[in-house]
Amino acid sequence: MSAENYNNIRRIIFSTANNPAKGFQLAHEWLDSTYKVKLGPKGYSGLKAELNFYQRHGQEFKLTVAGDMGEHADFSGMYGSSATRFDVTTNIDYKKFTEYEPFMGSGIQYKVALYDKVNFEIVDVLDLAFPKCQGCGEHEIPFVALLGENFNRHGMPLMHNDQPTFSVCVGCQALQELERNIDYIPSPSEYFERHATGESEDSRVKSTEEYCLEQYKYFRRKFTDNLMGIASHNYKITDSNGGGYWSLDFNFQNRAVSNVLPLDIQCEHVI
Numbered sequence: 001m002s003a004e005n006y007n008n009i010r011r012i013i014f015s016t017a018n019n020p021a022k023g024f025q026l027a028h029e030w031l032d033s034t035y036k037v038k039l040g041p042k043g044y045s046g047l048k049a050e051l052n053f054y055q056r057h058g059q060e061f062k063l064t065v066a067g068d069m070g071e072h073a074d075f076s077g078m079y080g081s082s083a084t085r086f087d088v089t090t091n092i093d094y095k096k097f098t099e100y101e102p103f104m105g106s107g108i109q110y111k112v113a114l115y116d117k118v119n120f121e122i123v124d125v126l127d128l129a130f131p132k133c134q135g136c137g138e139h140e141i142p143f144v145a146l147l148g149e150n151f152n153r154h155g156m157p158l159m160h161n162d163q164p165t166f167s168v169c170v171g172c173q174a175l176q177e178l179e180r181n182i183d184y185i186p187s188p189s190e191y192f193e194r195h196a197t198g199e200s201e202d203s204r205v206k207s208t209e210e211y212c213l214e215q216y217k218y219f220r221r222k223f224t225d226n227l228m229g230i231a232s233h234n235y236k237i238t239d240s241n242g243g244g245y246w247s248l249d250f251n252f253q254n255r256a257v258s259n260v261l262p263l264d265i266q267c268e269h270v271i
């Protein structure tokens, strides 16, 4: 069954369900009789699950049928007070976070509605990639910190830097070091001072942003597909006496999680 044929049948079934003169009963009848064989077992069970979700949860989640226009979801609606896209599935094992990632980040949440032949379980797409914090139950999201150059005890530069990978809980902000790389990879501020290209401040800032993105791609390949950001360690002055705090600040965040990651993470020691 081609995607085009599937979408044609899907359109007929949902138009029937939406038509007050026809409704869900007729939509189910047509799906179970006329279209079952045409759809094949996989297409049929997928569309049946979609129709059940629409029928049972349409009001609750204010669902409208999505139109296969690249939004990578079956329905749009509301989950609590958040605009949310819902993707219906009968097997969560086939769903990968990276499939949704390119479509996330514009303030719209993604949920997977998992149908177990009886009920639907609403699964946050972040559950597909990120473990839950034991303390507060929110997601733990990995990122790499590009630290400043290391010095020996005589103050001589060692020509290498540490790049620890941390996970941060987006709820309680608990940090956990997962791995540590040591290499000559300048921190973002070192890169800006020593290597950034361009005449103007703006173009050097842009060059540094590109550098951070390159490092992000590198460490994502090296450590984990689920790596979501690049950070650096900075002292933030908050009062006129020079008082303040150390924090990990994100130089780059993957858009898919930018609405849940904190702007900075208070953190005194990273070495």
Ligand SMILES: [Zn+2]
Pocket: 133, 134, 135, 136, 137, 138, 169, 170, 171, 172, 173, 174
């Ligand atoms: Zn937590």
